[in-house]
Amino acid sequence: MAMAGRKTVTEQVTQYMHGLGQRARQASQTMAMADTALKNQALLAIAEALEAERAGLKQANSQDLAAGQERGLDAAMLDRLELTDARINTMIEGLRQVAALPDPIGTIDDLKYVPSGIQVGKMRVPLGVIGIIYESRPNVTVEAASLCLKAGNAVILRGGSEAIHSNRAIARCIQQGLAVAELPKDAVQVVDTVDRAAVGALITMPEYVDVIVPRGGKGLIERIRAEARVPVIKHLDGICHVYLDDRADHDKAVCIALNAKTHRFGVCNTMETLLVHQDVARSLLSELAELYADHGVELRGCPVVCEILPGAKPASEADWSEEYLAPVLAIKVVSDMEEAIGHINRYGSHHTDAIVTEDFTRARHFLRAVDSSSVMVNASTRFADGFEYGLGAEIGISTDKIHARGPVGLDGLTSQKYVVLGDGHVRQ
Amino acid sequence: MAMAGRKTVTEQVTQYMHGLGQRARQASQTMAMADTALKNQALLAIAEALEAERAGLKQANSQDLAAGQERGLDAAMLDRLELTDARINTMIEGLRQVAALPDPIGTIDDLKYVPSGIQVGKMRVPLGVIGIIYESRPNVTVEAASLCLKAGNAVILRGGSEAIHSNRAIARCIQQGLAVAELPKDAVQVVDTVDRAAVGALITMPEYVDVIVPRGGKGLIERIRAEARVPVIKHLDGICHVYLDDRADHDKAVCIALNAKTHRFGVCNTMETLLVHQDVARSLLSELAELYADHGVELRGCPVVCEILPGAKPASEADWSEEYLAPVLAIKVVSDMEEAIGHINRYGSHHTDAIVTEDFTRARHFLRAVDSSSVMVNASTRFADGFEYGLGAEIGISTDKIHARGPVGLDGLTSQKYVVLGDGHVRQ
Secondary structure (H helix, E strand, C coil), X not given: CHHHHHHHHHHHHHHHHHHHHHHHHHHHHHHHXXXXXXXXXXXXXXXXXXXXXXXXXXXXXXXXXXXXXXXXXXXXXXXXXXXXXXXXXXXXXXXXXXXXXXXXXXXXXXXXXXXXXXXXXXXXXXXXXXXXXXXXXXXXXXXHHHHHHHCCCEEEEECCHHHHHHHHHHHHHHHHHHXXXXXXXXXXXECCCCCCHHHHXXXXXXXXXXXXXXXXXXXXXXXXHHHCCCCECCXXXXXXXXXECCCCCHHHHXXXXXXXXXXXXXXXXXXXXXXXXXXXXXXXXXXXXHHHHHCCCEEEECXXXXXXXXXXXXXXXXXXXXXXXXXXEEEEEECCHHHHHHHHHHHCCCCEEEEECCCHXXXXXXXXXXXXXXXXXXXXXXXXXXXXXXXXXXXXXXXXXXXXXXXXCHHHHEEEEEEEEEEEECCC | CHHHHHHHHHHHHHHHHHHHXXXXXXXXXXXXXXXXXXXXXXXXXXXXXXXHCHHHHHHHHHHHHHHHHHHCCCHHHHHHHCCCHHHHHHHHHHXXXXXXXXXXXXXXXXXXXXXXCCXXXXXXXXXXXXXXXXXXXXXXXXXXXXXXXXXXXXXXXXXXXXXXHHHHHHHHHHHHHHHHCCCCHHHEXXXXXXXXXXXXXXXXXXXXXXXXXXXXXXXXXXXXXXXXXXXXXXXXXXXXXXXXXXXXXXXXXXXXXXXXXXCCCCCCCCEEEEEEECCCHHHHHHHHHHHHHHCCCEEEECHHHXXXXXXXXXXXXXXXXXXXXXXXXXXXXXXXXXXXXXXXXHHCCCCEEEEECCCHHHHHHHHHHCCCCEEEEEECHHHCCCCCCCCCCCCEXXXXXXXXXXXXXXXXXXXXEEEEEEEEECCC
């Protein structure tokens, strides 16, 4: 009976999710045709609603925080869960920024005449319905909704169970904003059940959902990768490298290697492995070791590194494919650039990798040969970010090659259709 | 024992496919860096090998044809299977055309300075390893290989079991061409087993295969959609519409409606449903009915059509979502353009749909509102084709929204990575 009861709950959740999907599909048709002005009006009205509901948001959030403490969530998770005034301000500011971005929808590119006499171009169109699955941080609810909305999509948001009260309160503000602009309320739907079967349903209904964007830890991404029957734009690991060439400018090498590791430790575009040319290893590493020590960074090196830096621990094979997200750095001395490139393509996660060199030919070769979503010359890996790249906003960083690669902005939430203009043209 | 024996065969096939995958992944790294001149040299050398091996190709093909007749393949399938001199010429010409296309790989777009001072752009790169699964037509072996090769990918080709001798003979020519340019022989591998488990393995090894392009009937596509663990660029149905507006030029309407149906019957961009505005239905349909009769087209209409054209059969609900691929046409009279758009978005397959009108506002609205991979004004749906669109070549037409939509040329077999150029820039 317990089994039967469980099955019934799963079926109920699946039915509930299909209902969300159907309504999202319906709303997506209106959203695809929505005027830019209406979409912007909704975004600004959501911002106003968040401002007006600030006290209510914090109260709902305190319920989640209390429940989280009771459940024994760790400090990092509780921190991500908290909606401070500063974070509410950031959500409001983000909405205004997205409203200010150019509307990609309807843009026609490359419209040109071809020999038959017809004109052929490509029009940017919404993807349709986007499913976002994320954990703990309730501000993702607003960020993701605003980008999907601006790109003319309907969205189904599935936040973590630990943030359910916060997400419900935010969802009410979003509904208010949609109502002001008279856009369909089903354009943004927040999954209002904590049952895990909801995720299972969301990622297996291609008839209602066009793409899934998971934002969360490796466990979540792996589960979705294994089970999804819908295309997924995903971010897996960020094992980023900086290679310091023997023709690097010494000061640039030091600045970039320091910034790439110590600017922030827990983010995906932070350097996790430093590669150094053997001819400059001693001078660069001696200087860098002191700077890293000032920032409390633990060094794990290959045998040559350990000989140069007695304070470094020996790196194991596993260190070369580890995403520390912490003040730990693996360092390897290489004999030349080719060895560095080979190491990056083998052990890296195809996220972001940089060379520091003054050599033109090597820079040109590195850019082509490294198979990563961002490849850099003389710049810190920390620049790999939608805002820094001028996309205006970011739904995440894709480590896939299909559809969207690297930081994904509004364009990544769109597709293109061909438009053909003729004057009675027929095929001969 | 029979079961155990079967299992062992499946395991052997899976192991064989993993071997192909590993070697393809290896070869893809060399291909990604291959010079344009070398890739073109290989393409032209394959063309020469096909010319030199013409007799051998036809002999291998005759083995397949004999076996096909014995197995009772239908006439259409045997026709697709046959390698005539004309088809060999087309393969040779196709290789020369692909060699003449610009190389997309390494192209950098939108390189621009952003406020931090770094330059950010996007470089076009190969996808990596592409799996092509197709049926009967052995010329696909050459077409698909040439496009994948030019776009810097490695490819695994899985043709139909009925074409195995032809495909082996073509594969030998491809190997000769690759050897001339000293490109890795594993850049193009033809699956040399007819066991169906080979397809199952090919579409479930994301570690070796980056994307699957199936080319074949609905059964094949549905199976791949259901089982694939790798992204798929697919073509499902071509239920294309032409809507004749009451503001259409009469002659253009007749020409386009005739051409879209009768230029070729068995292809995906042929019109399957004709929609006509009620105010012009009588005059247009009376004229068109005679022309369709000349081409032996059977007409199936809504009640209004049947009243205008006594020779038309009544259409059932199923007719509106049928891809006939035959001299059959469904016709519906609509009260206005909105009804036409609603019908297309509901019953169509999001492939190619056209309006015939002289009205600017309606043309503009139709282009935006119809959710199809190609949307046309005053042109025949038969133009939906990579060659007609100026892509130079076509691997297929995608009815997906993710990654590639509509006719897919070389660019659809590539991805883009961000390139960042700095001068020692670090994140503040």
